[in-house]
Each structure stands twice: as C-alpha cells, then as structure tokens.
Amino acid sequence: MMEKPYMPALAQRLKKFNQHRLPEMVKLKYEAMTENIFRFYRGTCHLFYENLRNAKKIPASPVTWVCGDLHLENYGSYKANNKLVYFDLNDFDEAVLAPALWEVLRLITSIFLAFDALDIDQDQAFNMATLFLKTYSATLCTGKPINIDPRTAKGIVCDFLNSADKNNYKDILEKRTEKKKHKVVLSLHDERHFKIHKPLKEALIEHMEHWIAESNESPYNYKVKDAVFRLAGTGSIGVKRYLFLLKSKIEKDNYLIIDMKQSFPSSLLPYTKAKQPEWTSESERIVMVQQRMQHMSSSMLSTTEFNGDSYVIQELQPVKDTIRFKLIKDRYRDIIQVIDDMAVLTASSQLRSGGMDGSAVIDELKAFGADKTWQEAALNYALETKKDIEKDFNTFKEDYQNGVFN
Template identity: 65%
Template sequence: MSELSDELKAFNKSRLPEMVKLKYEAMTENAFRFFRGTCHLFYQRLSKIKHLPSSPLAWICGDLHLENFGSYKGNNKLVYFDLNDFDEAVLAPALWEVLRLVTSIFIAFDALDIDQEQAQNMGVLFINTYAATLCKGKAVGIEPRTSRGIVTEFLKKAEKSTYREILEKRTENKGNKVVLSLRHERHFKLNKELKKQLEEHVTQWIQKSNDGPYNYKVKDAVFRLAGTGSIGVKRYLILLKSTNTKEKYLIVDMKQSFDSSLAPYLTVKQPEWENNAQRIISVQQRMQNVFPSLLSTTEFRGEEYVIQELQPVKDTLEFKMIKNQYRDLYQVVDDMAVLTASSQLRSGGMNGSAIIDELKAFGENVAKWKQAVLDYAVNDAENVKSDYKQFVKEYGGKAFENEYSTTNTIDTHATV
C-alpha cells in the first residue's frame, strides 16, 4: 500500500464508507476531479515549501478552483456570481488562495485538452487582474447589470429560473402528496428512524431559529449526494410546504461540517468559533458580496450542520462547455480574479486579516511574487497528475476495497 493510499484513507475515514466509494469513483474521472477531491494534499505539499513569497493574512475559502464559482440567489432575491464553497475557509496567507486557483487552471486545462500556452496566459491574466483589483482597494460584486460576456448569459438564465423548475426536477407526486423524488440519481432513501428524527429536528429549527422560514412545515427528507470533495459528508434535503400559500414549497439543504483540511498546516491563530458550522457561515458572510437565503447553523445528533435554501439557481460554470471559446475563457478567468481579490478586500481588517492598505501594497508589488506563483502552479500541477495516475492504478488494483465493505455500514444514515 502506498503513502498516497494511506493518506486518502486516513482523510476519508470519518466519512460515510458507502458514499466514500462514490467519491473515489468520481475522482478517477480525470486529474482535475482528483484535485477537487484532495484539497488536503495540496496544502500538505504547500506547507513543505520554504521559499514561497510572503503575503498578507486574508480570509480565504481555502478550496478555490475554477468550478467553485457560480450563480445563486442572495437573501435579497437578486442573482449574483461569486465564490460559492466555504467548507475549508480559514484565515491564512492571501497567496494560498491564488496558488490553488492558478494550479487548478493548469490541471483543468490539461484535462480538457486545452493548450498549455493558453493555461499559462490564463494564469498570468488571473494574477494580474487579482493584483490590479487589490490596488484599487474596493471590493466589486458581479450581478446581471455589472457582468460581461458569458457570465451575463449565465446570470440572465439564472434570473429566469423559478422554484417550479427545481420542484419538477427534485420532487414527484405520490398519491395526493408532493415528495422528494428517489428517482433523482443523487437522492437516497433515509431509514425510518433517522428520517423521523431529522424531520422533527427541522420542525424545531423552523419554530425556534431566527433564520428559519416562517409558516412552513416539514413534508419529506432524503439523503443528498453533491460535489466531489464533500462526497461522504452527511447531507440532507428537506422539503417544506407553506402553511399560508397553497402549493408553495421550499427545499432546504443541510450539510455536515468538519474541521478545515487546511487546519493542520496553519500557524496563524484562528478565532475561537463556536463550532465548524459557525466558522463556515461567518467567513462566507464576510467574503461574499451577498450571502444565500436561510444561511444558518444547527446541531443534529451531536454533529454540526450548515443550513441554507436549495435554490433554483446555484450553478457552476462547466469549463468543458466553453473550452474552445477563448474570449469567454478570458472573461470568466478575469471575473474570477476580480471576485477573489474582492472577497479579501471585503473581509479585510476582520479578526486579524490585513487591512485594505496592506492588501493594496501587496497588489502593487505583484512583480515580486507573480513568477513564483506561476512556477509553483506548474510544478504542483505535475505533482497532482502524478498522484492521479497512481491513484487510478491503485484504485483499479482494488487497494481501496476495504474502505467500503459489502455490509451496509451506513444503514443508520441512508439506504443506498
């Protein structure tokens, strides 16, 4: 058994075994999917580099890559394009965020068979725009009126999306009832006891939480599979029905929270959060221009969860759809750089993060750190591709079979 296999097993041992099987399967798709599922390995390698350029402390989402930006409806019901995954969020050197994103460019473009010269150009573009945005010292948000290129089309489509569309996709009629559909490929049936406890818990959350939706009652619940790195985490969808408006429904996403995978490599003192769910939503509220509806936390069966509304709009750009459209690629990467810098400016001066003047000075000195970022990204992309090849070989050789035995190890959580 290799060191890589041991590290992957150790990291995923606290996840649901039968779902971890699906995670490993997803990670065999290509090196970029593997990269998305192994955030901890990226920071493990990064922590061993002794001569990286220094950078100011900033709030970072931690797992920034090309597909962790997307559209969503904020709590003000307007549509935005922004960073959208904060499970790993911490206070860390600002460059860590840049390094992971630029590395993702080289890996994703290679997986999509896009010329590596284009990847180099996009890496340079991201760094230059990120630094220029810091120099301006003002955070920017992207919504339909301020968007450009393909993001404009993306957001206009998002504006037109309705809750009826998400209900049609995720629910079905059973007799005279509307229930969450088990024919959906990423919905799984809960056993009766768990489902009962979960529905009772969400009912209490609605009644007692200031963040809960008023005048709704719980109608159904399922286990949800989503993402890549988060596969194996306990995650539920709960269907709510309005008690005031006929045939009006909401779907709530409830996702288990863990320690950030960056935690073992941090030397920076972090705030004393109440729990990991509180860490996640607190940093999200700081970094996003506008945060999603119903964003809150809860504790269920002694475990921490983040709750938010599952929206008709929360889409990520799939780069394979625009890989041959250079102008669109250019605009999207430019937007992502603006948003990355803006998230750090927006959360500047909070709990130890650098103030705006420090971030501006860092941006002005881009010439001192740009080449080091590009060199690291190119080198680490090769490390990831090497690890990916080894993983696929060992996965095909059944090295991970004991991780998900044929016994139903998750029958207290979900029935697959």
C-alpha cells in the same frame, strides 16, 4: 500476530483523511475521483495543503480570510437573501485565516489541471493563469471590492446571470420532486438522492421542525413534508447531507427545499500559523466567513447541531450553477472574461473581509497587489505542483484499479 496488509503511502493519506466520513459514500467519492485529474484535484484539497507546507519557494503574503478550496468550479451563480442573482465564490467548507497567496495558488493550479482535463492547450492555460494574477493584483490595488450581478456583468457571465435570473422555484421542484399518492415528495429517481432509514428520517424531520420554529433564519409558517440523503460535489462526498421538502401552511402549492450539510474542521488548519477565532462550532466558522467574503449570502444561511454533529443550513437554490468550461473550451474571449471575473471576485472577497479578526487591512492588501515580485514564483509553483498532482493521480488510478480502496 497477523501483519497489516501493505498500503501505498498515497492511499494511506487519502484513507486517513476520509476515515470519519460515511464509508459507503466515500467509495463513491473515490470512484468519482478516477474520472479525470481535475475531479481528483477537487476531491483532494487536503493533499494540496499537505504538500504546500513543505514548499520552500512560496513568497510571503498577507494573512486574509480564504475559502481554502478555490478552484474553477467553486465560483457560481446563486440567488441571495435579497432575491437578486450574483456570481461569486460559493464554497466555504475549508475557510480559515491563511496567507492570501494560498488561495491564489490553489486557483491557478486548477486552471492548469482543468484545461488539461478538457484538452485545452497548456499555452492557453498559462495565459489564463497569468491573466488571473494580473487582474487579482490590479483589483487589490484599487482597495475596493466589486460584486458581479446581471447589471454589472459582461459577456458570457452576463448571459449566464440573466439566464439564472429568469429561473424560478418550479424548475428545482420539477427536477427534485415527484407525486406519490397525490402528495409531492422528494424524488428517489434522482441519482443524487438516497432513501433515509425510517428512525433517522423521523428524527431529522423533528429536528427541522424545531429549527423552523426557533431559528430567526427559518421561513415563516412552513411544515416539513419529506427528507432524503443528498450526494453533491466531489470533496464533500462522504459527509452527512440531507434535503428537506417544506410546504407552506398558508399558500397552496408553495414549497421550499432546504439543504443541511455536516461540517468538518478545515483541512488547512494544521498548516496555517495564523491565530484563528474561537468558533463555537465548525458550522459557525463556515457561515461567518461566508458572510464576510461574499457580497451577499444565500437565503436562510444558518447553523444547527444534530446528534452531536455540526451542520450548515441554507435554502437549495433555484439556480446555483458553475460556468461549464467544457461548453466554452473553444471560445477564447469567453474564457478570458470568466477568468478575469474570477480574479476580481477573489481579490474582492479578501478586501471585503479585510481587517476582521486578524486578517490584513486594506492598505496591506493594496501593497501586496502592487508588489510585482511574487507573480512569477506563483506561476512556477503551480506548474511544478501540476506535475506532482499528475503523479499522484496516476498512482491513485493504479491503486484504485488494484482494489486498494475496496
């Protein structure tokens, strides 16, 4: 009997988690994760919570709705159903009921790691993490959620949103489409777009046509013209994800692009003791929590089932972008403003969804915000976790170079 080849412990954990993803795309995920420690962190949310369950010095906190994978690049701008632009949390694939502090620990750890990857002084990272905790706590103490749009934003976030507000659908069409034989199609020259085999493409288009006809969230009088496989993010590389080009039956040269993304169970679920609602599907969980935590949700947000898999559908945004810290790494005041806004939004998302299906009510969240005893422990945990992630990242790079993930 042949012995199984030896596989390092970290590689086993990564391969086990990604075993149900598309193998060829998972290879691209592993490659992306070698870029820097922050990219590795983004691709290994499950490792963070596997390690968190064994931690003994994490203060207690109220159970709230959390997006689960909160880091500096999971806030961004987007146009909502009401056609206004907002800056808010924007990734809810991992969303569950869990201790409020888990969300905060994931975020402040990302500050230390992202600043390290950008060669920003770690004293500055510590100051920003401390600022985040103070603003987050102060916002909870108000008991009132706040939203950020071009009218309420300040500094660089205001500039960011005003720029986003001026964008239109032509921008996205220019980037993602091309003309072939006088027809507009999704471009395969985009490195994030991949061709779909004909039988699957035909089945997907038929499914999307059915969604357009049956869903209350779908656009009126549109027809599907094309579809491609889409690659996006880091943690979600390997899930099935498709883009559809829709054309209006009424208005000439009026197009929409729809994103359809496969849903998996949250990687937090094995570790949180909070009783979860009985969702009909993973995509229902994602959409329902997103609608609770965001001030306004993105256009056409809905769910569907295709070939036995659960998917989230939403309109691909004319602009859905993140603050590029690489461009502002030397602008200390701008970084302060962004981190401060992110803290406000994190607390606001928990207040906004307070009291729903088992989450803490606002009075509990206010009391937690007023409690000064947990912040130092949170900072210490994030700093210790950073060291552990550095070890894991170095091990991962060595394993990758040795062909363990081939």
